[in-house]
Amino acid sequence: MNAKINAQLPILLIDxxxxxxxxxxxxxxSEGVTNVLTLSDSRNIIKFLENNPVSMIVLDLLMPHVSGMEILPVLIRDYPHIPVIVMTSSDDIDTAVSCIKAGATDYLTKPMDIExxxxxxxxxxxxxxLSTENRNLRTYLLNDCLQHPEAFGSIVTVSKKMRAIFQYIEVIAKSDQPVLITGETGVGKELIARVIATLSQRSGAFVTVNAAGLDDNMFSDTLFGHKKGAFTGADQSRDGLVSAAEKGTLFLDEIGDLNETSQVKLLRLIQEQEFYPVGSDLLKKTDARLIVATNKDLTQLITAGTFRKDLYYRLCAHHIHLPPLSERREDIPVLLDHFLDKACKALNKPKPQPSREVAALLSTYHFQGNVRELHAMVFDAVARYSAGLLTLDCFAGLSRGDCCTNELVKLLPANKEVDEALYSFFGRFPTIREVEDYLxxxxxxxTGGNQRSASTLLGIARQTLSKRLSGPGDRESGTRDQGPGTSNIKVFYPSFKDFPGP
Structure with missing residues (x-):
């Protein structure tokens, strides 16, 4: 039997x-489950559960005093989060169907088949x-809270997308299932893996392996180690990185580059939690948590026949996709400021003020290397900087033609003065949606949340404001649906020169 059974709460057997x-x-x-509780008197079940949380119940249907058939509906009603397996000596299809309809997870017959x-x-x-994680995730999203915000201190962001990911991470961090992290190069996949490892509270180390360029022999030796004499040059035995990650986390980066033979070995490691060191017939066990990452589309690799479908489904028990910087541009100003701090401390220079043109161009730049590219760009710019404003001249390779969405900024000449109020509020040239949101x-x-008074200040109907606050407008309401990320109302405001200061 090679099933993976890992119950954080006790399993309750009632017979x-x-x-x-x-x-x-x-x-x-025999499968390593030591937290098992037993109960022989069915009359004590409810009182027992009030004082003893359990992960699941195995319930005999035919018992004296109170039968399992009577108890099952009560358990499903009062403890819906606890799965119940029913067991009976009656091999009756109708009974099995009745139990499953009542909410039982499975139905077993006696004599008992251990397997x-x-x-x-x-x-x-x-x-x-899975049920617990879904329940916790709903709670997190509804409350919009983080229980451990300090764990995410290394990730600089104000993005709502990233906050939702943080909430999901807090829910799945202590799970034993693998985690698949996807996203473009430079979005911070390893940072996320380290946060998951921290929140998992595992006592072991966080061990990283880059699979790019590893052939099968190197992959096996790196992960599983080898026995003395396993190959030429193996003068002594060596433990692999799987052993080094015992009771901790193994982070395998660039998983999309693994060849098929290595994929089979990784699949076995996940399924059975066991492996053979190179040249050894001694089976070793591991409880290391596996996190993998890739910047490739694994579904495309499956279609091309270069990545195993069964391995993919094992890896994506929990899937985190990190958005590129182009999808969270609100992070660019805070990242720019953060990297300026770091660069100036590292290079022992005073922190410069970026020019308006630099701030505007960066806010619409195509960051193909994402956060990593911005980091390198800022460090190089600070190295070139001498005095005064941090201008476009300090950013090698950055030009107005590199910007993607703000056509007005692209057309501005280098010495064009832009209204001071915009940069006082937003630190860059804002979108219409951002100005509307601010207003x-x-x-x-x-107005203290009074929609009637607020709509009077804004010069719009209260119903229009209500629709704008509750979500995207509809076409019959008189508002214009301009598509995702755009405003659904038209707000009239004075010239930006008359825009009130902070």
């Missing part, structure tokens, strides 16, 4: 037959874990 209880406990302990029991327990625990937010703040 009036002590022999069945003993056999079941022994079978689970079947273990597989059923494994499946039920996976369902329980609506300010009006709501000034």
């Amino acid at each position: 009036d037959d002590p022999i069945v209880l003993e056999v079941s406990v022994t079978a689970l302990e 079947r029991l273990l597989l059923s327990v494994e499946k039920a625990l996976q369902v329980s874990e 609506i937010s300010s009006a709501m703040n000034l």
